[in-house]
Amino acid sequence: MNLNENKDNLNELDKERYQRFINGDIEGFEELVLAYKNMLIYFLNRYLQDLNIAEDIAQDAFVDVYVYKERYNGKTSFKTYLFTIGRNKAIDYIRKNKHMQYTVNIEEQTEISSEEDELIDYIIQQENKGLIAHTLERMKEEYARVLILIDFEDFSYKEAADVLGKTTSQVKVLVHRARKSLRKMLEEEGFTYEK
Incomplete structure (x- = not known):
């Protein structure tokens, strides 16, 4: 199976998951979250330079998908749709908070949850x-x-x-x-x- 066939299969799987979600099956939405959460956080972190904020913005993007489920029309892949929402939210966040400076507590920085651990493993694997x-x-x-x-x-x-x-x-x-x-x-x- 070549890369284009894999992408087509993934797009079809995403559309099937989304349709299930639209029809009231919450598992369809949960499967989409599991499939794209780490990728989206990693992508948003390139804009925000703060993993915790990137996780919050990613969660906000998924909330938008959940609340405004009728907005996705299937003309683009779900992944493109989701990453566009995330990018726009990251840019909005940066605009609203450009005057803020962040200080990080070293103790907080060393405490890594299992979810962050999974994300770190994913990043290492991808890079x-x-x-x-x-x-x-x-x-x-x-x-x-x-x-x-x-x-x-x-x-x-x-x-x-x-x-x-x-x-x-x-x-x-x-x-x-x-x-x-x-x-x-x-x-x-x-x-x-x-x-």
Whole structure:
């Protein structure tokens, strides 16, 4: 089975889950949450730079899906729809709180719940044990965001364009530049990146 068939199967599964949810089966919604929660938190953390806030914003995005279930029309994948809601909420949060500075209690930082533990495992798995994550941290935010969507979350160019509020052509150019930048940064550290 190729990547496009996998995506099509996943999109159909998501639509089936959503339809069950619309019809009153709460398990359909719960399955969607389990399928996308960690990915969404990770994506939002790129905007917010705070895992706890990213988790809160992700929860808010799922609440929107739950409360306004009639808004999703199925024209895009559920994943694209959800990530777009999350992105918009993250941007709103940043705009409202741009004057705030955060202080983190070191004791709070060392206490990791089992749910955070799962998320950390997921992040490590997705990022080749931290090497690419470290490099993404040093990249332009726009480059890091587009690479996460395209290369790590397997979004199509169209889906990434919808999430980022850009045209497909802009995303293609951005991906090309981002990969070139990532490749150069990794080569400087003695590694290669093939995509």
